Amino acid sequence: MAAPRRTPQKRLSPQIYRRRRIVALTAVVLVLWAIISLISAVIGAIGAAFSGPTPSTAPTNVEGQQCASGDILATAIVGRQDGTEAESFATGEQPYIWFTIKNVGTVTCTFNAGPAVQFYTIRSGNDLIWTSRDCDRAGLLDQVVTLEPGQSVPSPTSPWERVRSSSTGCNAETQVPVEPGAYNLTVEVNGVLSDGNQFLLN
Structure with a gap:
């Protein structure tokens, strides 16, 4: 098959x-x-x-804008009416206080340093003696200044009448005179706080 x-x-x-x-x-x-x-x-x-x-990038200030707080150095100064600095004052001699602000940044910027944002404080040790916050601040204004890098600008001088301050005021008409001794001045300008400046009242 x-x-x-x-x-x-x-x-x-x-x-x-x-x-x-x-x-x-x-x-x-x-x-x-x-x-x-x-x-x-x-x-x-x-x-x-x-x-x-990842590290964050630090903000940089742009020229012409508001100064960053870290770019401003405030310095509290004690002296005489003519702008001469002093460390001690004779009996009855009235100290004058003022400050300078300096642009320690690298670009030109603007900063409000007007009376409305200025606050002086005087202490003796830990004892708060006098502060401009207790003064009549009605009518105080802002004042914007332009600061170039490295530029320093002073404020006008203001008298301290060698008295304490309280909620009732800050001048000699209403307040108690202070005793001779060592005192320390600081200033806060628009949130920027200075180092202390020590002086002596005889």
Whole structure:
């Protein structure tokens, strides 16, 4: 008996082989891309865990804008009416107080240094003796000045009548005279506080 005759298998066209190769190659590329992305994500997470926080960039002052508080140096001064500084005063001699503000920044800027934002304080040790906050401040105004880098501007001198201040006022008509001794003056100008300036009343 004769063996059954096999039907010859039809050969696929070159186009089909080409498509299969493209599909296989695309699959390999996608797998490689997924592996690389996963590795990059893991490395990034490890780096973020071991690195510190990103430092913030400090704000910089722009020329012509308001001065940053850190760019202004306030200095409290004690002296005489003519603007001469002094460290001690004779019995009955009236001290005068004033301040200077200086632009210690690198650009020209504006700063409000008017009487409305000036506050003097005089202490003896921890004892608050006198503060301009107790004075009548009605009508005091702002005064904006333009300061170039390194420029220093003084305020007018003001007398201190060698008295204490209180909620009832700050002048000799209503307040108690102070005793001779060592005193310390500070000034706050628009939020900028000076160092103390010590002086002596005889």
